Amino acid sequence: MTRTAATVEGAADPVRAALLRYVLRLGDTSLVLGQRLGEWIGHAPALEEDLGLANIALDLIGQARLLLTYAGEIEGRGRDEDALAFLRDGSDFFNLTLVEQPNGDFGRTIVRQLLVDAWQLEVYEALCASTDRRLAEIAAKAVKETRYHLRYSAGWTVRLGDGTEESHRRVQTALDELWPFTVELVTADEIDALLASRGIAPPLEELAPRWNARIDEVLREATLQRPADVPYAWFGKQGVHSEHLGYLLAEMQFLQRAYPGARW
Amino acid sequence: MNASSTVRTGTGPVRRPSEVWRLLESVHDPEIPVLSIVELGIVRYVALREDGRVEVGLTPTYSGCPATDVIRASVRDVLAKAGHADAVIREVLSPPWTSDWITEEGRRKLREFGIAPPADSVSSPRALLGSAAVACPRCGSTQTERVSEFGSTPCKAHYRCTSCLEPFDYFKCI
Numbered sequence: 047m048t049r050t051a052a053t054v055e056g057a058a059d060p061v062r063a064a065l066l067r068y069v070l071r072l073g074d075t076s077l078v079l080g081q082r083l084g085e086w087i088g089h090a091p092a093l094e095e096d097l098g099l100a101n102i103a104l105d106l107i108g109q110a111r112l113l114l115t116y117a118g119e120i121e122g123r124g125r126d127e128d129a130l131a132f133l134r135d136g137s138d139f140f141n142l143t144l145v146e147q148p149n150g151d152f153g154r155t156i157v158r159q160l161l162v163d164a165w166q167l168e169v170y171e172a173l174c175a176s177t178d179r180r181l182a183e184i185a186a187k188a189v190k191e192t193r194y195h196l197r198y199s200a201g202w203t204v205r206l207g208d209g210t211e212e213s214h215r216r217v218q219t220a221l222d223e224l225w226p227f228t229v230e231l232v233t234a235d236e237i238d239a240l241l242a243s244r245g246i247a248p249p250l251e252e253l254a255p256r257w258n259a260r261i262d263e264v265l266r267e268a269t270l271q272r273p274a275d276v277p278y279a280w281f282g283k284q285g286v287h288s289e290h291l292g293y294l295l296a297e298m299q300f301l302q303r304a305y306p307g308a309r310w
Numbered sequence: 311m312n313a314s315s316t317v318r319t320g321t322g323p324v325r326r327p328s329e330v331w332r333l334l335e336s337v338h339d340p341e342i343p344v345l346s347i348v349e350l351g352i353v354r355y356v357a358l359r360e361d362g363r364v365e366v367g368l369t370p371t372y373s374g375c376p377a378t379d380v381i382r383a384s385v386r387d388v389l390a391k392a393g394h395a396d397a398v399i400r401e402v403l404s405p406p407w408t409s410d411w412i413t414e415e416g417r418r419k420l421r422e423f424g425i426a427p428p429a430d431s432v433s434s435p436r437a438l439l440g441s442a443a444v445a446c447p448r449c450g451s452t453q454t455e456r457v458s459e460f461g462s463t464p465c466k467a468h469y470r471c472t473s474c475l476e477p478f479d480y481f482k483c484i
Contacts, residue, residue, distance in 0.1 A: 104374035107374050112373060
């Protein structure tokens with residue numbers, strides 16, 4: 047946490063440094079979740095869900111490409127989307143801790159997806175009005191795709207939650223276990239606050255009740271219990287990750303690390 | 311397929327934007343070969359720059375659509391054959407692509423090809439709720455059901471007709 051503060055406060059242009067960090071947070075969140083969903087290819091419970099998860103992964107990776115390309119331009123050190131995706135180490139990734147959590151069963155993947163989709167939808171809807179034009183353009187594109195993703199994850203959450211005793215038990219357990227990772231989604235740090243003050247990013251304290259309302263509505267229909275809030279919060283968005291990210295990166299980055307510069 | 315030879319009557323490169331548009335009509339989406347990129351609505355503008363180069367603005371349908379790179383390469387290729395090897399191709403993100411931009415002709419071709427075109431305008435409340443009636447492209451019946459929100463490509467969903475029992479692709483309304 048102190049590392050993040052120092053990096054941004056010590057920068058010649060603190061707003062630009064914060065913007066870079068914020069764009070990496072969004073881009074890394076999409077990239078890591080896209081990689082996780084890709085693990086389902088060939089393994090989903092039915093062909094339709096295999097295609098569904100792969101399609102969502104594709105949208106997410108597409109969004110990550112736009113965001114990481116922009117991040118590389120803000121940084122101005124000649125790193126493109128590929129360099130940022132494949133040649134950074136774990137502590138330089140700023141994705142939400144929630145998205146790096148393992149897939150588990152289909153129900154757990156769906157619960158994770160619901161929590162993130164609802165968050166991304168709020169963020170992208172707000173970013174459409176960002177004072178940063180490029181970010182607003184990317185958000186306008188992503189928001190349409192995200193709305194569609196949420197329809198899918200909310201639909202499955204309701205079917206599984208309000209399904210059989212077994213499916214209900216499994217998604218409730220997944221929700222209980224993933225809930226602590228949602229704190230950072232709605233808790234602003236100095237980067238969120240600085241960018242909100244410039245109209246670049248939405249204030250998280252305004253976004254939080256909308257995210258909560260959206261989630262509560264789905265949970266109610268799914269007959270699921272909203273877990274109690276926990277005092278401890280993860281901060282993947284500050285580069286402090288769970289033990290799972292390293293394994294994910296090892297697989298995702300293997301080719302570029304083993305064969306530097308390899309191309310299709 | 312060689313549209314450039316039919317458009318180019320003289321020896322020099324094509325000069326007018328309308329000729330460039332005609333060239334672009336020969337470029338197809340590799341995943342929906344029945345549609346040209348003009349009919350799909352992803353060509354946003356054509357301009358002749360002051361430095362004499364042709365500039366084309368393309369917008370992706372979905373951010374992760376793998377056809378985007380292929381389409382850009384095809385456009386470059388067609389323009390190069392028409393004497394514009396130095397054409398500039400720009401990605402246009404805003405306003406984002408919508409299925410409303412598929413032309414009437416494009417919708418007819420989709421239906422004939424066996425893909426149900428978007429049933430509604432995106433501004434319709436029915437489209438927002440995902441409840442628009444989708445007609446089977448084979449028998450025309452609206453007695454259809456959604457099998458999955460997602461299909462063989464990012465732009466399509468998977469449907470089934472309960473009248474003629476055929477499965478079919480539906481072009482998502484976004």
